[in-house]
Amino acid sequence: MASKSTSIESPYLPVPVTIESVESISATERLFRLSNGLASSRSKVSVKGGKGGAPVYSPGQFFMVGLPGYGEAPISVCAPYEPGFGIELCIRLAGNLTGALHRLGPGDTLWLRGPYGTGFDTEGFKGLDIIFIAGGIGIAPMRSLLLAVLKERKSFGALRLLYGAKSPEEVLFTEETEQWQEAGLETEVIVDKGSKGWKGRVGLVTDLMGPLKPTPGSTRAVVIGPPVMYRFVVAKLKRMGLSETDIQLSLERRMKCGVGKCGHCQINSSYVCQDGPVYGLGDLKGMGEAFK
Amino acid sequence: MNETSPIPPRFLTKRELKSLLGALIREYRAYGPVDSDGVPAFSALTSSAELRFDLSPTHLSAREFLLPSKETLLKFDLTESGPGVVITPVVEAQPQVIIGLKPCDINGMALMDSVMAAGVRDVNYLKRRAATIIVGVECLPDETCFCASLGTERAESGFDLFVHLLPTRGVLVRIGTEAGAKILKKYAWGRKAVKAEIVKLEEHYELKLGAFKARLNALPEELPGVLAASDESPVWQSIGSICTGCGACNHVCPTCYCFDVSDELSSDLKSAERLRVWDGCTLDDFTLVAGGHNFRKSRAERLRHRFNRKFNYGSERFDSLFCVGCGRCSRTCLVDINITEVTNAIIKEVKESRG
Amino acid sequence: MPYSKRYKVAFFSMTSCEGCQLLVLSCENELPDILTHVNIVYFREAMSEKSTDYDIAFIEGSATTAKEVRKLRKIRKQAKIVITLGACSSTGGLNRLKNRFKIDDLKESVYGKEALGSQAFDTKRVRAVDEIIEVDHHLHGCPISKEEFLKSFNDLLLGLKPHAPNYPVCTDCKIAGNVCVFKKGETCLGPVTRAGCSAVCVTYGSICWGCRGFVDAPNIAAHTETLQRHGMKKEEALSFLSLYSTGLTGKKEKKIVR
Numbered sequence: 001m002a003s004k005s006t007s008i009e010s011p012y013l014p015v016p017v018t019i020e021s022v023e024s025i026s027a028t029e030r031l032f033r034l035s036n037g038l039a040s041s042r043s044k045v046s047v048k049g050g051k052g053g054a055p056v057y058s059p060g061q062f063f064m065v066g067l068p069g070y071g072e073a074p075i076s077v078c079a080p081y082e083p084g085f086g087i088e089l090c091i092r093l094a095g096n097l098t099g100a101l102h103r104l105g106p107g108d109t110l111w112l113r114g115p116y117g118t119g120f121d122t123e124g125f126k127g128l129d130i131i132f133i134a135g136g137i138g139i140a141p142m143r144s145l146l147l148a149v150l151k152e153r154k155s156f157g158a159l160r161l162l163y164g165a166k167s168p169e170e171v172l173f174t175e176e177t178e179q180w181q182e183a184g185l186e187t188e189v190i191v192d193k194g195s196k197g198w199k200g201r202v203g204l205v206t207d208l209m210g211p212l213k214p215t216p217g218s219t220r221a222v223v224i225g226p227p228v229m230y231r232f233v234v235a236k237l238k239r240m241g242l243s244e245t246d247i248q249l250s251l252e253r254r255m256k257c258g259v260g261k262c263g264h265c266q267i268n269s270s271y272v273c274q275d276g277p278v279y280g281l282g283d284l285k286g287m288g289e290a291f292k
Numbered sequence: 293m294n295e296t297s298p299i300p301p302r303f304l305t306k307r308e309l310k311s312l313l314g315a316l317i318r319e320y321r322a323y324g325p326v327d328s329d330g331v332p333a334f335s336a337l338t339s340s341a342e343l344r345f346d347l348s349p350t351h352l353s354a355r356e357f358l359l360p361s362k363e364t365l366l367k368f369d370l371t372e373s374g375p376g377v378v379i380t381p382v383v384e385a386q387p388q389v390i391i392g393l394k395p396c397d398i399n400g401m402a403l404m405d406s407v408m409a410a411g412v413r414d415v416n417y418l419k420r421r422a423a424t425i426i427v428g429v430e431c432l433p434d435e436t437c438f439c440a441s442l443g444t445e446r447a448e449s450g451f452d453l454f455v456h457l458l459p460t461r462g463v464l465v466r467i468g469t470e471a472g473a474k475i476l477k478k479y480a481w482g483r484k485a486v487k488a489e490i491v492k493l494e495e496h497y498e499l500k501l502g503a504f505k506a507r508l509n510a511l512p513e514e515l516p517g518v519l520a521a522s523d524e525s526p527v528w529q530s531i532g533s534i535c536t537g538c539g540a541c542n543h544v545c546p547t548c549y550c551f552d553v554s555d556e557l558s559s560d561l562k563s564a565e566r567l568r569v570w571d572g573c574t575l576d577d578f579t580l581v582a583g584g585h586n587f588r589k590s591r592a593e594r595l596r597h598r599f600n601r602k603f604n605y606g607s608e609r610f611d612s613l614f615c616v617g618c619g620r621c622s623r624t625c626l627v628d629i630n631i632t633e634v635t636n637a638i639i640k641e642v643k644e645s646r647g
Numbered sequence: 648m649p650y651s652k653r654y655k656v657a658f659f660s661m662t663s664c665e666g667c668q669l670l671v672l673s674c675e676n677e678l679p680d681i682l683t684h685v686n687i688v689y690f691r692e693a694m695s696e697k698s699t700d701y702d703i704a705f706i707e708g709s710a711t712t713a714k715e716v717r718k719l720r721k722i723r724k725q726a727k728i729v730i731t732l733g734a735c736s737s738t739g740g741l742n743r744l745k746n747r748f749k750i751d752d753l754k755e756s757v758y759g760k761e762a763l764g765s766q767a768f769d770t771k772r773v774r775a776v777d778e779i780i781e782v783d784h785h786l787h788g789c790p791i792s793k794e795e796f797l798k799s800f801n802d803l804l805l806g807l808k809p810h811a812p813n814y815p816v817c818t819d820c821k822i823a824g825n826v827c828v829f830k831k832g833e834t835c836l837g838p839v840t841r842a843g844c845s846a847v848c849v850t851y852g853s854i855c856w857g858c859r860g861f862v863d864a865p866n867i868a869a870h871t872e873t874l875q876r877h878g879m880k881k882e883e884a885l886s887f888l889s890l891y892s893t894g895l896t897g898k899k900e901k902k903i904v905r
Contacts, residue, residue, distance in 0.1 A: 010381030011412045012365045012553075012566065018375070039375035068368035068377050069564035069805065071555045073582065094582035096807040103806070109374040227585055254581045256553040256571075259412035263550030263573060266597075267587075269605040274411060288523050289597075292587050331826045351826055361822040536838040536866040539814055543821035557801045559677040561684065570822055575814045576864060591866075626829055626838055626873045 011259050014066055014111035020086060021106050025172050028093045029137070030102055031078065032110075034086035039109050057081050058119025059144035060250055060278040063112045064258045065089065070100045074255040076141035076277070077115070080148035087112075090140035090172070116258040118278045120145045120222070120248065122152075128220050129157035131212060132185075133233055135164045135205050135225025139172050141250055141277075142224045150183045157218065161187045164205030164225070168198040206232050209240075216241040223249040230291045234281065244282035251277050251290060299467045301456075303489055304482035309455065309463050312480035313340035313427075316389045320425065323357055324391035325350050337391070345392055345457060348434040349618045353546035354390055354397055355404065358420050359570075365416065365553070366566040385419035391427045395447040396439045396618040398428050400546030402450040406610050407549055425471060428454035430496060433504050438632050439617030440501055441508035458492050506632045510639045512613055518642045519604035523596070527637050532592025534627040535574065541598065541621035541629070542572025547614045550578075573598050595629070603635065654803065657689035657701035658732070659722060661708030661715045662742055662773070666790045667733035668693075668707055677797055684804050701725060703803060705786075706776050707732040709742045712769040716779055723780040728803065731776050732796075734789035738860040738892050739775040741789065746772050784809045789858035789891065792844050812842045813863050816855045820846035828854045834877050836888065839865035857891045 016039040023031045057063075059080050066072030073095075079088035093102050104110060122145070130149060134142040142161075149156055161180065165171045168191050177187045194202040201207070205225070214221065214237075221237050223230060230249060237247055253265035253272040265272035268287040275283070284290040304312065316322055317337045324343045326335040332347035334354055369378040393401070401421075408417040428451040439445040447454060452472030456464040464485050467473045476482075510518055522528075542548045552571040557564040571578060574594045579587040588594050606614035615631070622630040658668055672693055674681075688698035704726035710716050723729060734740035745753060750770065754762045762768050776782055786796055786809075799809035812818075816837035820827070823846045828835045835849070836857030848855055861867075867888060874884035 010365065010383060010415055013379060013381045016375040016377070068366075068370060068379065068566075069555050069557045069561075070807070071566075072553065092583070096802075096810070098582065099807065100805070107374075109377075111379075227587070252581060253587060254579055256551065256568075259414075260410065261408065261412075261414050261549070261551070262553065262568075263571070264552075264578065266573075266601075266605070268600070269608040286520065289587065289593070292589075292593075328826055329831060331830050333824075333826060351830070352821065352824060356824065361824075534866070534869045534872075536815060536817075536869055537862075537864070538817035538838045540817045540821055540827075543818060556798065557805070558680075559797055559801065560680040561801065561804065570818075572814075572818065575818065576862070577813050624827065626827075627869050 012113070012257070014064065014072070014113045016109045016111055017086070019104055019106055019108050019110060022104065025090070026170055028170075029140075029172055030091055030093075032089045032091060032101075032104075034089070034110075036084060036086040055115060057087070057115035059122065059148045060119040060141055061115040061117050062141075062258075062277065063087070063089070063114035064116065064255070065091070065101070066111045066113075067097065067100055068111065071097045072111075072113075072256075073097050074116070074258060074273070076250070077144045078140045080144050080151070088144075090137070090143075092137050113258060116273055117276055118274075120148075120278055122148050125149065125220050126152075126155045127157065128218050129215065130159050131214060131219065131221040131237075132159070132161040133163075133205060133209075133221060133223045133225070134161065135229040136166065136170070137172075138224035138226070138229075138250075139163055139165075142222065143173060143176075145222060146180065146185060150180065150185060153184045159185045160212075161185055162190075162205055162208040163187065164190045164192070164208070164229075166192045168195050168200070204232075205229065206236055209233070209236050212240060214240050214242055214246075216243060216246060219246055221247045223247065227252070227292060234291075244285070245280060247281040249279055249281065249284075251279065253277075299473050301485040301490060301493075302465045302467070302476060302482040303462050303485045304465055304480055305462045308480040308482050309465075310340055312476070313343065313391060315479040316391065316425070316427070316475070320387055320389040322389045322391060323354070334390075343392060345429045345431070345455075348623075349394060349396065349437065349620055351620070351624065352544050353400065353618070353620060354393060355401075355546055355549070357388060357390055358401070358404065358424065359417055359549060359551070362567055362569045363416060364565045365568055368555075368564040368566070370557075370562050370564060383415050383419050385423040387423045387425075388420075389425040389427060392429045393426055393451065394429065394431045394618075396437070396444050396616040397546050398426065398447040398450045398454075399439075399444040400616040400618070401426070403547045403606070403610065403612060403614055403616070404549055405450075406612075410610070425475065426451040426453075426468075428468075430454070430456045430493075430500075432500055433506075434619070435505045436619035436622050436630075436632075437617060438504060438506040438508060438619060440504045441506075441632075442512050442613060442615060442617045444616040445500060446497065456493055456496065458489060460489075460492075464489055464493065506619065508632055508639065509636050510643075514639075515603040515613060515635075516607040518639050519600050521642045521645075522638045525638055525641055527634060527641065528592040528596040531595050531629050531634055532590055535591040535595055535629060536627065537574055537576050537591050537594070538626070539572035539575045540624045540626070542574055543570055544620040544624045546616060546618060546620070547602070548572065573601065599631075599634065599638075602631075654685045654703050655688045655698070655701045656685045656703045656705070657698070657722075657726070658687070658691070658693075658705045659689070659707065659718070660691060661706065661718070661736065661776075662711040663708030663733065663735040663740070665707065667735075667786075667788075670790045670793060671705075671732070671796060674793060674797060681797075681800060699725065703728045703730065705730050705732045706736050709735040709739050710774045710776065710779055711742065711745070711771055713771065714769060716771075716774075719776060719779050728783045729776070729780065730784045730786060730799070730809070731782055732786050733791045734787060734858045734860070734891055736776045737785040737787050739773050739778075740858070740891055742773045743889075743891070785811060785860075787811060787841055787859035788844055789856075792847075794845070795843050814842050815862055815865075816840045816842045816844065816846055816849075816859070818842055819844060820849050820855075822846075823850050825849045829873075829877060834874055834879060834887070836870070836890075838873070839867060839870045839888070857888070860892050 018035040018039040062076045078090040190201040256262040260274040322337045408414040451468040454466040551568040602615035731737040802809040819842040835854035837855040840857040841859040
């Protein structure tokens, strides 16, 4: 019979990772590049995945990111896994924990558990045209997918990114979009409200969808954005003839455990932390609350 | 929890039962139902005389003993900073015995077990569960109990020992696990039950089934479909408008397991703990995310979610309903949201719309 | 750890019983630790030194005089962070009962007829601190919860925004394992009152009087009916509900998500 407190592998035990660099990419977003591998630790910790290196993860997956004394929150990876390189996370300042994370700099430590959830199946996209539709901070998880796709650009058909942000100041990865364009990703950005010096388009991301002529069956549409965006974008994609199997999306929810226990992320019978955050539109059938 | 033991039921005299319970209370940390100011409640036991097997289900379920309302998951030693922080996982499991669990609660605990063991194992719960001995007791329904509508009025497994009070001077004890057999052999082995006594069990179940006043007007297997068809029902609005979002229905439920996780620092800032505390899907901020979006904005949506969790959502994931018919949520609700009445209203609506 | 700098902290008292300050002083085990991280520069109940240079101001008590209103505005100008300490400052507290009467009637009954025309009696309607100046965080309760006070202090030291729960006391009561007071034939305000007190009153045999004010979205109508079902007249129920609170709409607490 078990007794007292024992040292045991707890699913809630995080590992320490050193921050390599922090880049402020907007007033509220910072891009954290983590070092490859664990910080030397005095805690007894073990990680699944590569020996000493970062665990293997797919685009679209997430980690529980935390600080002792501050708590934990789910954060999606922002770049695809690459052997020898560390994890990249784009963190928005939204509360106490992210506020504390934003005060960290190179050489500081943050704590991770994961990766969790389903990722995007880039293999399944091969040979197909892909339309990436991102809104707001949704560009961060989307970036993990589109960088993975661009790495093997030749394996895919036509690639197009439609990206909507609230204001020009909130457009993320502006410098990178040119590189993406050069690498073969046609990129269009639109903002809800323009400001001085903004020469781009003003409107909603659905306004960029007009010229799309997707070929059902050989096109995949990937949608990641704020809750209000999904309903409209998905309806428009469907009107263009795309079927449920052609459309994939990633959903945000409150999460406290990441392992299907705490109940916060549940939509109908689905746990977003386990069955998502990446879903095919067909998986969400009958789940009225998915787009709330 | 071992396989069901093939050992046939044993007959114990009332005195033998008393010495069995007395021994368990002496040897283990023991909990059981007592009368607390006229309300049935689980309590730590010091003597078998405190135990009451004739009461309605306790106001709170027994989940506190397996999933404490507040539990430390990790301890942080912050003496050094950065990677020098030492994190120690805390998994505490003291041997304990819960006496007097009714069939509804035993079935509810089995559901908790399946949730905590599915996929990534929740060692905190499972270790505690493994260190827990369950002594079930047969019961009769009160006016709110409706386990018979869900097929949870009997417990066939999920206990170590199960006591049937016979109308005669003794009790019949079913043995559910080897651990249960060992305990019985050690403290009060009694004698093998005779056929006439086993027949009494079936007579009791007949009496029990006839005694239910609250019932659901659909078969258990119909319920997931009924709830799935109820999304737009006006019933949710009507109960949502009187709900105060107090969370009592969640907290008294034997199959609610949702929890929040937060960190707490010591006042010298040199140590901290990561704690999990009970949370409930009927509380206003349950689905609130950083940035301010709340995925279930209204109490109507939150109650719809809770009812679906009990009668629908679990059926896909765990092949079971997640309500065991104990009626605690109905008894605790101060605005009289009654689970059988609400569900029957939904059943009626859906059946009528299907024609 | 990104701990913040050494804050200068001041404790001020308006109209109140000063019980919340006393509760701060009763944190005997924790105060030595706290004092290694902050300087307390003003605390009338505990020390004779005075300073007007402070970062964090804890304010106890409600504003009932013109002098107090001026004092509050002065505090707001100096302090970077203003925190109310207890029910009187957070919602007006029991002092708010005064607002059920006409000021002149009160003056007359307390000080006599001659007080009516006199300027010497500085007394006004009772207001919570945030009805006069901006408040960064409320510490609710009559008195405050020691645990919540200490936790908020830690949060401030770490540069975090303190956070009061937004669920009713019933949740704390269930966590405490209490039998519901309604089951014992009594009534309480638990279903509409902000938790965070560990349901201490019910645990020790009393009822919830609602001293922590309402949750963000209290269902007052439903709870009024509950109280009526349990034997109260409607006026009694509404009077009970407004004992500690700023009226019947509830006070908005800024939501912080961790």
